[in-house]
Amino acid sequence: MASYEHKQLAQYLKDVHSNLRISAVTLGAKEAWARHCKNKDALLTYAEYMEKLATVFWEENYGNEDSSATSRIQWSVELCNDYFIKKEFVKFSAKDFEISKKLNIQLSHKESFTETLQLLDVGSCYNPFRSYNLFNVLAIDLCPANQYVKECDFLNVHIGKETIVHENIIKELKQKSFDVITFCFLLEYIPSSDLRITACENAYKLLKPGGLLIISTPDSKHVGANCKLMKCWQYTLACLGFSRIRYEKLKHMHCIGFRKALHKDVAVRWATIHKKPFMDFSIHIPQDHSKLEHHNTTIPNIDISPDDFKHLPFSDL
Template sequence: MASEEHKELASYLKNVHSKLRKASAKNGSDRAWLDHCANKDVLETYAHCMEKLATTHWTTNCASDTSGATSRIQWTADFCFDYFLNEQYMRFKAKERNIAEKNNLVQDEDEHFSNPVHFLDVGSCYNPFKVYEYLNVFAIDLCPANNSVLQCDFLNVLVGAETIINNCEVKQMRSSSFEVVAFCYLLEYIPDSNLRILACQKAYSLLKPGGLLIINTPDSKHVGANSKLMKCWRYTLACIGFMRIKYEKFKHMHCMAFRKTLHKDVAIRWATIHKELGMEYAINIPQDFNEDPDESLLDKGVQSDIKDFQELPFCFG
């Protein structure tokens, strides 16, 4: 059972998400996001709650031998190790080149990766990936929990020829400079589909050819419950230029890895061929479909949302 502190922390986080979605529906996502970013009290409390959950409740429960837990952090780090250091990327590169040749697509790009791996952790909070020596972590957050994380609004940061940092705030990031961009429980924070797509497009511009976008998102339902949404995610990311190369559904989350293709048309071709009825260019989460966004925080959708975050700390570090 979750402790009272655990429940309170989880409920605060999900209430912030809910209020942000409601403000987005009422005032537009751009206005709602800017207003949220300007609310320093909420951002600081959110950062404190997230760090407390992750470093106290999530870590403790993930260490339990009986929990059946899978850590989103460990899953991401392990996949990066296999992909880059064990050179699993060569297998995906070969498949991609085969598709390109059959379709007369000229691939001018090639993989050139660093060791340690340049790793962008978006919405990092407290920089959990810093313990992995094979990752060179660039950690950013709206409101960092400690000084190993830089302040940055990822949705509005510029992408250019160089990275610019002023007073621990990231003003601009260099394009095609990372092997990995990680969204660990990030997209459900962003209030609507359009802004989530913008985040993925920005990740694409920051990744090197063959690099990875890794997405972890909470979901306590069975694997088929939100399969239509996950299909839309895969289709949308393919339209942007990503091929999904790894997917696992655990008890309380989806874990996905997407490869930035050497030729964007390889991914777009997949999206065109595999498009099914009901697939749309959208990255939605279940909570986007609450019938009345003006209902109280005790509506069914938000209660389900809060339940996910109360359960998640038992399993994910």
């Protein structure tokens, strides 16, 4: 069972997410996000709490299947090893070329990855990927928890011809320069579907052709509970130019690997063929549909149950 401090830290994070979503309803998502980004004290507290949860409490469960914090990182590393090192990308590339012929598209891009993979870890907090030699990591967050992370608002960062860092702040990110981009427990932080789509659009611009976007999102329910929601995610990412290459529902989260297709229309073809009536162009999370009981932007004092944090580093945010 989680300790009192563990639960208190996790509850703070949960409340920050909840109040950001409420602010998005009352103020509009963009305005709510802008105000949130200016609240440096709250961001610093969030970063400190997140790092402590990860490096103190989550480490106790390292290697345990109940540890979402560690397994999401390991899942991402294993996918990258299979895709890049074991060259699984070759079969997906062949499929892109096969589909392109059916669409009468002349592909001008082929995969070209660096030996040490260029990884952009968005919403990194404390840069958990830095211990892996497989990657050259650029870790970014609204408020870095340590010196290994750069400050950056990924939703509003300028994407251009080079990556520019000034005094530990990202001023510009170079387009088509990353082999891998990770969104580990990021999208549920962002307060609206439109802004989550913006994050994925930016990832598309920054990835090399054939590069990977890896997403993990918490969900402790059984595999079928939110399957339609996950299908909508797949449909939306396909419309943006991503092909889903791996999906796994672990005990407390979804882990998804998307490949940037060599031509956007290759992925769009899947969306066109497989669209179901319930699918729409959106990236919703279950909490978007929850009843909003608080209409203020302060952090409320909410009673919590130990069961809420029995397994997850923080309850399904």
